[in-house]
Amino acid sequence: MSQPIVYGDAISTYVRSVRLALEEKGVPHTLAAVDLVKGQHKEDGHLVRHPWGKMPAFEHDGILFYEASAILRYIDEAFPGPALMPSTPVERVRVNQVMSIVDSYGYPASITNIFIPRVLVPSLGGQTDEAQVEAAKPQAALFLKEIDRLLGEASYFGGATVSLADLHLLPVLTYLQATPEGQALVAATPNIAAWMGRMNERSSAQAVMPAA
Ligand SMILES: N[C@@H](CCC(=O)N[C@@H](CS)C(=O)NCC(=O)O)C(=O)O
Structure with missing residues (x-):
């Protein structure tokens, strides 16, 4: 191969x-x-x-x-290695649901409409579109509320071990948390904040997201 x-x-x-x-x-x-x-x-x-x-x-x-x-x-x-999808239908639907939520709702609110105007545009010399950020805040809040509910007390979205959902979500939340709006949302969802702590300790996160 x-x-x-x-x-x-x-x-x-x-x-x-x-x-x-x-x-x-x-x-x-x-x-x-x-x-x-x-x-x-x-x-x-x-x-x-x-x-x-x-x-x-x-x-x-x-x-x-x-x-x-x-x-x-x-x-x-x-590829061989640890399975990144859980084995039961109930766990698998949770993973697939979270991945879809990231694509359909989480990324547009968090990255397109908050992180890019709040962090990336100013870093390139432009100005934040405050109306764009303001309009995205309810969607970002709903995103956090829903993934918090879906994680519940579990360690990872697929259950006891890391799954594709965790890997799909982490980079988006990392950038969202780099904004004041995102920091407040993550702080208000302690299970998600703890999950981010767990994820960021992984060697995969340290290799791929060195600034995280
Ligand atoms: N549906 C695509 C979305 C990929 C995507 O939006 N990537 C971003 C970077 S994170 C991108 O290419 N943005 C550039 C642009 O939209 O012009 C996928 O799941 O791969």
Whole structure:
């Protein structure tokens, strides 16, 4: 089996989720840099990998595909190492539900509408769109409330061991928590705050998200 290639930028949440899964499985991989800030994901070289001009794209054993949740499930199934999906239908539906919540509601509220205007835009010399951030706050609060409810008292979203849901969620919450709005939301959900502490102690998180 050849070493997989992740095409993307190390700062991207979805790239991070894929690399976290590879680390959890103990799979060495290559990160082929596609610079997000420079917009290389919109250039022809990357559009052949991902026609929507997003990241990550993933290559393994001569096949090339994209969509982070599909890549995550592939990694879990194609490589040996600890299973990242739980074994019972009830646990599996929880994992799939959380992954879908991240994609449909969590990422747009937390990253597109809070982290990017609050942190990324100013870091590049621009100004935060306060109305954009303000409008996203109720959705971000609902996101935290729901994932808190879904985690409950469990250690991880799939139960006793780390799952794809945990790896899909961690990079998004890490960036959300880097904003004052997100910090307040995480602090108000102690189970999620404790889960983040557990996740950040993992060697996978330390390898992929060194600043976390
Ligand atoms: N549906 C895609 C979304 C990927 C995505 O939105 N990636 C972000 C980086 S975290 C991106 O490429 N943003 C650049 C853009 O939207 O122009 C997936 O699940 O892989």
